[in-house]
Amino acid sequence: MTDELLVVRAQLGERAALAELLARWRVPVWTYVRRMLDADRADDVTQEVWLAVVRGLPRLREPGRFAPWLFTIARRSVTDRLRGEYARPEEAWEVDEEVTEDPVEAMVDRAALVSVLAALPAPEREILVLFYLEDLPVEECAHICRIPAGTVKSRLNRARRLLREQLEEKGHRP
Missing domain, CATH: 1.10.1740.10 (RNA polymerase sigma factor, region 2, helix turn helix motif)
Structure with missing residues (x-):
């Protein structure tokens, strides 16, 4: 249904x-x-x-x-x-210093990605989550965020660049 x-x-x-x-x-x-x-x-x-x-x-x-x-x-x-x-x-x-242990996030690569994702500015993180993790098309991301599709694309570009830079700083190869 x-x-x-x-x-x-x-x-x-x-x-x-x-x-x-x-x-x-x-x-x-x-x-x-x-x-x-x-x-x-x-x-x-x-x-x-x-x-x-x-x-x-x-x-x-x-x-x-x-x-x-x-x-x-x-x-x-x-x-x-x-x-x-x-x-x-x-x-x-x-300030909550205690981190809740999620068994799935216990994997090193995923934990690193989650921490890097959390460090991104909210607008870029939001677009990454909607587009890549929720599998929504650019048009729906634009509708949800109330921004033009072109802005979604530029935020995706910036978010990917920031994500790549932060992963490289932490010693991961994208």
């Missing part, structure tokens, strides 16, 4: 269709949010995303555009969280 059909059925009040959408998109949404934030904040923001989806689904006019709509909500939620934290005075920031 397609996402579009599930959205229409969920809009008509079918709880099973909503549960199926959640099951299909739970991991991709959490993964996107997690790549933009740390694990603790990712859980909270992901819950906010799903609340916004449940509230907004009846008003979604183009059920076939569910994925870009969903990632737009996720992006807005991440941005709101970051904006709220950056607005606090610097001395109020909490």
Whole structure:
């Protein structure tokens, strides 16, 4: 069953269709949010995303555009969280020295990539995550980020260059 059909059925009040959408998109949404934030904040923001989806689904006019709509909500939620934290005075920031051990990320190469990805500026990191890790086309990345497709392409170029430079600095060959 397609996402579009599930959205229409969920809009008509079918709880099973909503549960199926959640099951299909739970991991991709959490993964996107997690790549933009740390694990603790990712859980909270992901819950906010799903609340916004449940509230907004009846008003979604183009059920076939569910994925870009969903990632737009996720992006807005991440941005709101970051904006709220950056607005606090610097001395109020909490520094979390403890790193949650993820068995998958325990591999050295992946850990290095994750740390380098986290060090990229948010706009470039976001485009890399959407384009490469979420497999969204340039046009959908542009729609989600509310920027022109040309800007997506230039951010991808810059992000790839920054990623390559940082990996080389850490002794990895891209």
